[in-house]
Amino acid sequence: MLGNYKKWINRINAKQDVLTEDNVGEFMDSELPTKLTPTSGDTVLGRDSLTGKAVEIPTSSLGGSGGGSGLALGETESTAYRGDRGKTAYEHSIKTTGNPHNTKVEELTDVSGETTSITDTDVILKKEVVGELWKKISWANIKANLKTYFDNLYAPKSLNIKVTTPSSYVTGTTSETEVLKIEIPANSISDNSFLNMPILYLSKIGTNGNMNIKGKLSTSPTMPSAGTDQIFGYTNVPSANLSFGMNRIYIISEGVIKGFPFPVSAFSSSAANLNSFGSKAFDRTVTNYLYVSIQLANSADQARLEGIQLTNS
Amino acid sequence: MEEILKTVIDKETGQELRAQFHDQLAENEMLIEALRTEPMENPYWDFANEVFYDKIITNEENN
Numbered sequence: 467m468l469g470n471y472k473k474w475i476n477r478i479n480a481k482q483d484v485l486t487e488d489n490v491g492e493f494m495d496s497e498l499p500t501k502l503t504p505t506s507g508d509t510v511l512g513r514d515s516l517t518g519k520a521v522e523i524p525t526s527s528l529g530g531s532g533g534g535s536g537l538a539l540g541e542t543e544s545t546a547y548r549g550d551r552g553k554t555a556y557e558h559s560i561k562t563t564g565n566p567h568n569t570k571v572e573e574l575t576d577v578s579g580e581t582t583s584i585t586d587t588d589v590i591l592k593k594e595v596v597g598e599l600w601k602k603i604s605w606a607n608i609k610a611n612l613k614t615y616f617d618n619l620y621a622p623k624s625l626n627i628k629v630t631t632p633s634s635y636v637t638g639t640t641s642e643t644e645v646l647k648i649e650i651p652a653n654s655i656s657d658n659s660f661l662n663m664p665i666l667y668l669s670k671i672g673t674n675g676n677m678n679i680k681g682k683l684s685t686s687p688t689m690p691s692a693g694t695d696q697i698f699g700y701t702n703v704p705s706a707n708l709s710f711g712m713n714r715i716y717i718i719s720e721g722v723i724k725g726f727p728f729p730v731s732a733f734s735s736s737a738a739n740l741n742s743f744g745s746k747a748f749d750r751t752v753t754n755y756l757y758v759s760i761q762l763a764n765s766a767d768q769a770r771l772e773g774i775q776l777t778n779s
Numbered sequence: 780m781e782e783i784l785k786t787v788i789d790k791e792t793g794q795e796l797r798a799q800f801h802d803q804l805a806e807n808e809m810l811i812e813a814l815r816t817e818p819m820e821n822p823y824w825d826f827a828n829e830v831f832y833d834k835i836i837t838n839e840e841n842n
Binding site: 633634636637638639640641642643644645686687688689691759763765 | 782784786787795796797798799800803804805808814815816817818819822
């Protein structure tokens, strides 16, 4: 084995003064050593750094497991660093995409304002949670959200409720009886507008006696008692049978609903006395209810609401 | 199906509040099946005798 080494070294040094990668291939395989992994005590082929000639080097002079460099692994200036970690670090260092260091927008110093123009595809950033990353929002998305917001705020309202199915007959009691409840959804009535009641129609069959009719506009989900939240009220003079109709217009403005403070006429088959209505607070941004009630003079009478319409314009 | 008319009273005081065909009530209200048939100025329900009565409002109560 060692004989082959010596032949090889002599051949190299006889053929050319300097051993290079180019002339290694000129030697026959049989002339190359067969033992490729030297052990302690072996001699390996090296190159003299001054003369360039091939020389034998005892493995004992090669140092530790650091290989040919003669340096041990470590993390100081006199040790060699692990190649696999070095490779990973190098590949990380040359990345130019994917925000490899998780840099946050607020840590950048070159973010400037843009006031000249903006297009649908432009993006701004939104941060929902402190400490989390910012998220992209396109200008097109912002416009869509603003449209929804302002449409709800300024879109013309159109309320038109018609009730043409008669209520059940009120009979057998002289208590004030609720015959209608209409829900007016929040924001379904515009501000600075009119609430119209083109028609309210009732009928009564029975004997002579006053019949009270009341309308109440309230946020209460149950009908208020007596005159609470009342916006109209009629008392019909005694009559056996009665057909009664009315129309009313109210003004909605700045949180108030205004009516007529003085008696007004109604369509009635017998005389009717109006309870006047001036104004009351009205919050159009919450759910309101219109109630209509009938109170009979005689429990044996029968009366019902035939129909009503409620509009806003 | 014909709707049944019922009377709504204050469940604490017995004061008559209204009559109605449905069963929706406020927290302080209760329904009774009895219907008042006589005119009264200030009707209340007598829980013990199960009758309506006209409660007289005195000057002290008004003040």
